[in-house]
Amino acid sequence: RTSMTLTALAEHEDKAAALLPAEVYDYFAAGAGAETTLHESRTAWEHYRVRPRVLRDVGRVDLPTSLLGAEVSSPVVLAPTAFQGLAHAEGERATARAAAATGSLLALSTRSSTPLEEVAAAGSAPWWFQVYAMRDRDLTLRLVERAVSAGARALVLTGDTPYVGIKRRVTGTRIAIPDDHFLVNLQQHLDPGRADARRAAEQDPTITLEAISWLAEASGLPVLVKGVLRGDEAVACLDAGAAGVVVSNHGGRQLDRAVPSAIALPEVVDAVAGRAPVLVDGGIRSGLDCLVALALGASAVMVGRPVVWGLAAGGEAGVVEALEALRADLTHVMALTGAASLADLDRSLVTATSIWSP
Ligand code: FNR
Numbered sequence: 001r002t003s004m005t006l007t008a009l010a011e012h013e014d015k016a017a018a019l020l021p022a023e024v025y026d027y028f029a030a031g032a033g034a035e036t037t038l039h040e041s042r043t044a045w046e047h048y049r050v051r052p053r054v055l056r057d058v059g060r061v062d063l064p065t066s067l068l069g070a071e072v073s074s075p076v077v078l079a080p081t082a083f084q085g086l087a088h089a090e091g092e093r094a095t096a097r098a099a100a101a102t103g104s105l106l107a108l109s110t111r112s113s114t115p116l117e118e119v120a121a122a123g124s125a126p127w128w129f130q131v132y133a134m135r136d137r138d139l140t141l142r143l144v145e146r147a148v149s150a151g152a153r154a155l156v157l158t159g160d161t162p163y164v165g166i167k168r169r170v171t172g173t174r175i176a177i178p179d180d181h182f183l184v185n186l187q188q189h190l191d192p193g194r195a196d197a198r199r200a201a202e203q204d205p206t207i208t209l210e211a212i213s214w215l216a217e218a219s220g221l222p223v224l225v226k227g228v229l230r231g232d233e234a235v236a237c238l239d240a241g242a243a244g245v246v247v248s249n250h251g252g253r254q255l256d257r258a259v260p261s262a263i264a265l266p267e268v269v270d271a272v273a274g275r276a277p278v279l280v281d282g283g284i285r286s287g288l289d290c291l292v293a294l295a296l297g298a299s300a301v302m303v304g305r306p307v308v309w310g311l312a313a314g315g316e317a318g319v320v321e322a323l324e325a326l327r328a329d330l331t332h333v334m335a336l337t338g339a340a341s342l343a344d345l346d347r348s349l350v351t352a353t354s355i356w357s358p
Helices: 007-019 022-029 036-047 091-102 116-122 137-149 210-219 231-239 261-272 287-295 305-337
Strands: 048-050 065-067 070-072 076-078 106-108 127-131 155-158 223-228 244-247 278-281 300-303 350-352
Touching: 007 022, 007 305, 022 305, 036 048, 036 261, 036 287, 048 287, 076 106, 076 305, 091 106, 091 116, 091 305, 106 116, 116 127, 116 137, 127 137, 137 210, 155 210, 210 223, 223 231, 231 244, 231 261, 244 261, 261 278, 261 287, 287 300, 287 305, 300 305
Parallel strands: 076 300, 106 127, 127 155, 155 223, 223 244, 244 278, 278 300
Antiparallel strands: 048 350, 065 070
């Protein structure tokens, strides 16, 4: 089908490890605490086994779908990851071009190393803006207004980061991130020399579910909540005005021993019961991981580190390679499962094998 294989993903990470300063590689790779959740975010997908169908016409396998009105070429979305300028000189610009080249949806982090307008101008694909509600609410609103003007199609409010997780591998955590990355999106709103700029830009730990409607009303955009790991919490978010949820533990970077997304996903899908899209991320590294997530009821998956490693290894071309590798692998395993389109993926295709089963 294609010369591109998943080895691209492993090669990108190796290359990134060789190219990047150790503390930068560690910043991207690390998980919180003992990295139990980081580890399980990947292995939990492997607890599912596939129950394929046979003799279905899979001469053509279709991946295009739509997410809150945005047409995308595949259900693989680029997760918001911070400070991509530390991975590659072209940072988020290269990522946005790769998203456009592959017809993928990009979720851009509040903590981008590149002003959001420049990212929006670099790529033509639809994009969502990830929001950290910052201690300075006004600053948050200014940023959201700019994202709306620049064409963001939805906001992704990250709910799992009242405080930044403590990552063992990272010495000094955020202190290692220079101001010209941390504050780049905010600089224009900050008085020169404002002494408390970093604190004002920190996540506000006091926000509540009311932030969902606050952002929806201020922006006129649908708001998804990212970091949901329970069915009842997903329903609470939707009842508070969310247009969707992202099942996520932040790639194992926040609460260590948080439940893996692969385990939380079915509960969330059942509780949401078709009211809104449910996305999922954390440890998605293959077409089979994507297939399991979609079969369990996810509308789409997000990938974080594979994009960062592709970017570090090869800029725009590296990110394209990573996305194409996942797309080719998903297409292949869908065919072997007897699924010719995303609509053919349902829960009967997977069975849980593990200690995680209730
Ligand atoms: C993240 N993630 C993240 N999430 C978010 O909402 N805002 C952000 O700024 C960041 N920044 C960030 C930086 C880095 C280096 C990583 C690795 C992750 C979390 C991200 O969106 C996603 O949930 C995970 O990356 C998914 O896990 P995988 O695909 O990296 O295993």
